[in-house]
Amino acid sequence: xxxxxxxxxxxxxxxxxxxxxxxxxxxxxxxxxxxxxxxxxxxxxxxxxxxxxxxxxxxxxxxxxxxxxxxxxxxxxxxxxxxxxxxxxxxxxxxxxxxxxxxxxxxxxxxxxxxxxxxxxxxxxxxxxxxxxxxxxxxxxxxxxxxxxxxxx
Ligand code: SME
Numbered sequence: 001x002x003x004x005x006x007x008x009x010x011x012x013x014x015x016x017x018x019x020x021x022x023x024x025x026x027x028x029x030x031x032x033x034x035x036x037x038x039x040x041x042x043x044x045x046x047x048x049x050x051x052x053x054x055x056x057x058x059x060x061x062x063x064x065x066x067x068x069x070x071x072x073x074x075x076x077x078x079x080x081x082x083x084x085x086x087x088x089x090x091x092x093x094x095x096x097x098x099x100x101x102x103x104x105x106x107x108x109x110x111x112x113x114x115x116x117x118x119x120x121x122x123x124x125x126x127x128x129x130x131x132x133x134x135x136x137x138x139x140x141x142x143x144x145x146x147x148x149x150x151x152x153x
Pocket of ligand 1: 039041062064067071072073074075094095096097098105121123
């Protein structure tokens with residue numbers, strides 16, 4: 001499943017020169033094609049405001065389009081620079097709910113060289129949706145995005 005998705009996304013990134021269009025296509029593809037990926041979004045860092053800003057998503061609209069660094073799973077990852085896999089969101093004290101159906105979540109940072117500049121955030125309505133395989137898959141996608149759009153600066 002992930003092999004075909006990587007091929008598809010690799011091609012999408014190759015042919016798309018606009019970052020927002022590219023992120024939109026990736027969010028839509030992952031949301032529609034990968035089982036259990038019920039909400040998929042990209043947040044980017046606004047360093048001066050110390051917050052995350054939602055740049056692209058596919059799924060039910062969220063009111064959390066801006067998240068302060070440190071708040072929620074997304075904000076924690078923004079500060080730690082580490083990915084976070086949450087098996088059961090009901091057990092997390094620092095969690096921001098976007099939708100009552102969500103049961104598990106993964107956040108994977110997007111790096112420009114070594115700088116953490118954003119993240120992909122995926123919510124699932126299934127408990128324990130995400131494993132190390134999802135992590136590797138999403139790291140690969142973020143690496144491809146970064147190679148095309150950021151590292152050439
Ligand atoms: N659950 C996230 C907030 C973003 S929504 O899932 C879209 C969090 O705790 O940071």
